[in-house]
Amino acid sequence: MTSNLNKEDILHILNATDSEIIEYMAETVKYRENNLITYSKNIFIPLTEICRNDCGYCNFKKNPDDPEAIILKRKEEVLADLKEAEGYGCKEALFTFGEDADEEEIVQLKLAEYGYEKMIDYVVDICQMTLDETTLIPHTNGGNYSYDDLKRLKEVNASMGLMLENSSNRLMELPAHNKSPGKNPELRLETIRNAGKLKIPYTTGILIGIGETKEEIAESLLAIKELSDEYGHIQEVIIQNFTPIPGIEMESWPEPSFLDMIRTVIAGTLLFADSDVSIQVPPNLNNDTAQIFLLCGADDWGGVSPVSPDYVNITSPWPGIDELQKLTEDAGFELTERLCVYEKYINSEWLNDTLLTSISEHQ
Numbered sequence: 001m002t003s004n005l006n007k008e009d010i011l012h013i014l015n016a017t018d019s020e021i022i023e024y025m026a027e028t029v030k031y032r033e034n035n036l037i038t039y040s041k042n043i044f045i046p047l048t049e050i051c052r053n054d055c056g057y058c059n060f061k062k063n064p065d066d067p068e069a070i071i072l073k074r075k076e077e078v079l080a081d082l083k084e085a086e087g088y089g090c091k092e093a094l095f096t097f098g099e100d101a102d103e104e105e106i107v108q109l110k111l112a113e114y115g116y117e118k119m120i121d122y123v124v125d126i127c128q129m130t131l132d133e134t135t136l137i138p139h140t141n142g143g144n145y146s147y148d149d150l151k152r153l154k155e156v157n158a159s160m161g162l163m164l165e166n167s168s169n170r171l172m173e174l175p176a177h178n179k180s181p182g183k184n185p186e187l188r189l190e191t192i193r194n195a196g197k198l199k200i201p202y203t204t205g206i207l208i209g210i211g212e213t214k215e216e217i218a219e220s221l222l223a224i225k226e227l228s229d230e231y232g233h234i235q236e237v238i239i240q241n242f243t244p245i246p247g248i249e250m251e252s253w254p255e256p257s258f259l260d261m262i263r264t265v266i267a268g269t270l271l272f273a274d275s276d277v278s279i280q281v282p283p284n285l286n287n288d289t290a291q292i293f294l295l296c297g298a299d300d301w302g303g304v305s306p307v308s309p310d311y312v313n314i315t316s317p318w319p320g321i322d323e324l325q326k327l328t329e330d331a332g333f334e335l336t337e338r339l340c341v342y343e344k345y346i347n348s349e350w351l352n353d354t355l356l357t358s359i360s361e362h363q
């Protein structure tokens with residue numbers, strides 16, 4: 001099989017059974033260029049837990065009237081977190097937070113108190129502070145952005161991210177996304193496209209097990225591939241599994257099967273085999289099974305933090321880096337640290353001088 005898969009080929013992989021699965025796993029090995037498995041040592045900073053969406057699987061968003069909610073972190077708090085992360089040798093400042101939080105009055109009031117008008121002004125300033133006052137490199141993942149906002153964020157982020165999750169409009173009718181206007185796939189594909197036009201190194205991915213069909217998984221992977229081929233900005237594709245957690249709206253929703261994860265990782269690997277795009281599987285969502293995905297072509301564990309929890313999956317702690325190394329080596333691979341931005345983008349075609357200088361301190 002070549003790496004130029006069409007929808008039918010992908011569906012064949014997603015429906016594979018028995019020894020076919022083993023054969024496909026062996027196929028992925030042919031495309032491996034080395035035995036390195038990467039991760040990025042980061043700190044995860046949730047600037048706000050307020051979000052305009054309400055996804056059925058969300059365990060991150062908090063209501064504005066929740067006394068525990070992070071409405072908007074103070075700059076000084078963020079700087080203290082970043083300084084602590086520096087002490088742990090972290091290189092990536094991952095700013096992940098709810099989308100369009102400034103639609104809520106309580107966030108507007110905080111922004112005004114801190115001297116900002118819009119969330120985007122605050123985020124740009126936080127990223128600038130990170131570059132000015134720390135050695136960490138910003139990577140922002142804050143939902144959909146307009147072309148103009150992305151243009152501003154590009155100047156202060158080495159890379160950015162937004163999960164496509166799924167390209168099907170049908171999911172907007174299901175519990176996963178029926179209260180989440182920001183999960184409209186057209187909007188998300190437009191954000192990812194604009195990032196490509198602006199030459200922003202970009203991370204995206206799909207979320208499986210939220211009510212999609214296999215056809216829709218195939219179409220989602222192909223939609224990402226199309227943008228990747230057009231703009232060359234997709235550095236990694238995350239294959240993430242839905243994990244039910246008590247208390248979320250979809251707590252009784254069935255998890256995707258282990259084999260479905262295997263099939264989807266294989267499909268992603270073979271689809272992107274000609275593109276120098278990494279396939280990432282979050283190790284904390286696959287505690288006992290993570291190693292097998294390395295045998296299906298996954299070559300990246302994503303961000304792993306020695307200092308902060310995975311706020312989006314708060315019940316799934318990251319493995320320690322020692323543990324990650326052990327399980328990677330046990331599977332026959334070598335664990336190696338990467339930056340949030342992949343090597344091939346570290347040049348003036350993609351990044352400005354300030355970012356290149358900041359990155360050079362880590363090389």
Ligand code: SF4
Binds near residue numbers: 052182
């Ligand atoms: S999953 Fe993300 S977009 Fe959806 S409600 Fe939670 S924070 Fe918002």
